[in-house]
Amino acid sequence: MITRFDKLQTELPHPDHPSPNSAAAVQELLGGKFGEMSTFMNYTFQSFNFRGREKMRPFYDLIANIAAEEFGHIELVTYAINLLLSGTTERGDDPSETPLASAADARNTYHFLASGQQALPMDSQGNFWTGANVFSSGNLKLDLLHNFFLECGARAGKIRVYETVDDPTARECVGFLLVRGGVHIVAYAKALEKLSGVDVGKLLPIPDISNKRFPEAAKHEARGLHRILYQFSPEDYPRAGEIWNGQHPEDGSELEVEVGGPEGATPPDLDEEPQLTAPVGPDIDPEMFAEVAGRLFPEVAPKQRTASKARSQRKTASKARSR
Ligand code: MN3
Numbered sequence: 001m002i003t004r005f006d007k008l009q010t011e012l013p014h015p016d017h018p019s020p021n022s023a024a025a026v027q028e029l030l031g032g033k034f035g036e037m038s039t040f041m042n043y044t045f046q047s048f049n050f051r052g053r054e055k056m057r058p059f060y061d062l063i064a065n066i067a068a069e070e071f072g073h074i075e076l077v078t079y080a081i082n083l084l085l086s087g088t089t090e091r092g093d094d095p096s097e098t099p100l101a102s103a104a105d106a107r108n109t110y111h112f113l114a115s116g117q118q119a120l121p122m123d124s125q126g127n128f129w130t131g132a133n134v135f136s137s138g139n140l141k142l143d144l145l146h147n148f149f150l151e152c153g154a155r156a157g158k159i160r161v162y163e164t165v166d167d168p169t170a171r172e173c174v175g176f177l178l179v180r181g182g183v184h185i186v187a188y189a190k191a192l193e194k195l196s197g198v199d200v201g202k203l204l205p206i207p208d209i210s211n212k213r214f215p216e217a218a219k220h221e222a223r224g225l226h227r228i229l230y231q232f233s234p235e236d237y238p239r240a241g242e243i244w245n246g247q248h249p250e251d252g253s254e255l256e257v258e259v260g261g262p263e264g265a266t267p268p269d270l271d272e273e274p275q276l277t278a279p280v281g282p283d284i285d286p287e288m289f290a291e292v293a294g295r296l297f298p299e300v301a302p303k304q305r306t307a308s309k310a311r312s313q314r315k316t317a318s319k320a321r322s323r
Helices: 020-026 036-049 057-085 101-105 140-164 168-196 215-222 238-242 286-296 298-322
Strands: 228-231 256-259
Touching (some): 020 057, 020 140, 020 168, 036 140, 057 140, 057 168, 057 228, 057 238, 140 168, 168 228, 228 238
Parallel strands (some): 228 256
16 A cells, blocks of 8 residues: 655755746656656566565565655656646737747647646657566566666666756756656665675766766755665655765765655646646636536635635736736
8 A cells, every 4th residue: 555645755946947948858758768767667567466575575675665666756747847847838818829839839638638738658769668668587686786877777767867957947847857766776786686795886976977966955965865775754664774875886876765755845736738628618607617626625615705706806806907
C-alpha cells in the first residue's frame, strides 16, 4: 500500500521563458527509456516480484524505498513540463482568433492537440512510454546491475537536457534529480558490492562529470542531500541501512538513512488555459457552476455561491476597466 502527500519533492520556480520545445526536451526525463517512469516501474515491479524476501531483506527494503521516491520524481518532472507549457499559446475565449497557432511549430503538438498544454507519458520524440522498459529478471545480481546501468543512463539524459534547456524551471528540476539519482547510483553500487565484493564505486561518476559542476545540484549537495537515503515509511522497509552506510565513494561523506521523505514544497497552482477549455470552457456561467457544485456538495453550497458572486462581480469590474 502507499500513502500520498500533496507536495513536490523540491520547489520549482516559474519559467523565465515558457517554451513548448523546452517542454518537449524535458519529456525525455519523464517518459524516455531512462526517464522517471522507467525507474519507478522497474523498482516497483522488482519489489512486487521479489522472491526470498526474508533472506535478502536489506535488498528488498532498498529497492522498495527507492521505488517510492521515484513516484515523486515523475510528479516533479510533470510539473516542470506543465510550467514550461503554461502561457505558450494565446489565452482567450475566441476560437476564431486561432489561439493555438504557435502549436503548429511546436516539436510536440500532442501537448496542445491531445492535452491541455500538459505533460504526457512520452519521451522527447513523442513516443509513448512502454512496459518494455521494465526489466525484472528475478535474479538479484542481474536486476541490481540493470538498475545501476539504468541510473547511469538516466544521469546522462539529465545532463543532456540540462545542456539543452537553460530555463530555471528545467534546471532546478534537473539539479535536484541529478543529486537524488546520484544517491540511487551509489545505492545500487553498494548493493552490488555487498553481493559480490567488487568495488563498483570506483566506476563513478558515470558520465564522467561531477554533480558539483551543476550549480542547481551543487547547492543540494552542499546541504548533504547526496548522503541521504529516504525510508519512505515511518516503520516499514527499515533494513536498507545495512547497505546504505559507510562513505560516499566520490567525496567520502558519511551516508545516512532518514525516515520519511524530503521536506518538499507546495506544488504550484497551474494557470488556466481557457482557449483549451482547461479546466473549463468560457461558456460556463459561474452562477450555474455554483448551482451544480451546490447539488453535489450541499454542505458547502452557500459559501461557494458567495465566492462565485464575488468572482463574477470582479470579472465585470475588470471588464469595465479594460473598456
Ligand atoms: Mn529518479
